[in-house]
Amino acid sequence: MKNKAPLILFFSTLLLSSSIAQICGKKQTEGLSHLYKEKLKNNTSIDRSHLNATHYFNVAKLHAQERMKVKDGIERLPGQPQVKFKQYGGYVTVNRTAGRAFYYYFVEAEHSEKSLPLLLWLNGGPGCSSLGYGAMQEIGPFRVESDGKTLHKNNFAWNHAANVLFLESPAGIGNPSINNETDVKRTYEYFASHALISDETSDQILKYCDFSPDGTELSDKCSEALHQAKKDVNHIDIYNI
Structure with missing residues (x-):
């Protein structure tokens, strides 16, 4: 009986998980159905107007x-x-x-x-x-x-x-065009502002590293600072920040 206990617990958990998933799915379906019905009412409070995307265009950026x-x-x-x-x-x-x-x-x-x-x-x-x-x-x-x-x-x-x-989005994903001189620096500034790396490491990177297109080979001090930053955030999935 002792050997069967883990199996019983496993299948009970599996059955419970399946039931919860079905319940959640049912609630989502009911919620969506309710939304559709509300939109069909004449006195509905839901905005049914069409989105006029041109209204949100910033002409200065076209x-x-x-x-x-x-x-x-x-x-x-x-x-x-x-x-x-x-x-x-x-x-x-x-x-x-x-x-x-x-x-x-x-x-x-x-x-x-x-x-x-x-x-x-x-x-x-x-x-x-x-x-x-x-x-x-x-x-x-x-x-x-x-x-x-x-x-x-x-x-x-x-x-x-x-x-x-x-x-391809956001910037930095796939085959984009980005400005390494500003974007890479901002990354390390962000790390420092969230205590993922020390202010000292961030200051060294900003002071000794040249990420511009015309930048020369990385100096020893820059390489040391980058290595330390990588070591500090190595255990963190930065995509989940």
């Missing part, structure tokens, strides 16, 4: 887009099979002053591209690339062959039903 479509056009990816749809890749400036831009990859629909909807794909999770995962491993038009050099067509790609835009 940059010139002339000839970008021609410039960003991709004739053919390396090792790509012949296809009929058009594809584009380039950068969307999000902060010109800070030197930050998201990378995007856009594929038109296989057919009826002018009438089919636009789908914006953003991969979730820290460090997940919309290009590396979303486009090349999930819903994109191509799959990478085992040789790592050539591509084959994905018969289940979502551009059969929509124009698909893969956006």
Whole structure:
């Protein structure tokens, strides 16, 4: 009987977990159903107006887009099979002053591209690339062959039903354009402000490290400070901060 006790406890826990999951799922379904019903009422307090996105545009941050479509056009990816749809890749400036831009990859629909909807794909999770995962491993038009050099067509790609835009975000994920001189320094300033590294280590990094594009080889003092910072945060998953 003693040997059976752990098994009984295990299966009881498993059964309880399954029941809780079903209950939570049922509550979520009921909540969503209630929301839909409330929206259908004439005297509902829920805002049913359409979102007017243009109302939130900051004209001062809209940059010139002339000839970008021609410039960003991709004739053919390396090792790509012949296809009929058009594809584009380039950068969307999000902060010109800070030197930050998201990378995007856009594929038109296989057919009826002018009438089919636009789908914006953003991969979730820290460090997940919309290009590396979303486009090349999930819903994109191509799959990478085992040789790592050539591509084959994905018969289940979502551009059969929509124009698909893969956006690398936030800045620093995937293939972005960032300003190392400011962004890397701000990272260590953030670590210090949250007591993840010492103020002394942060001060040494800011004083002795040159992260600019024209920066020379890292000095010994810079390397020592970076090594200490890495040692201090090594046991922490910084993506979860």
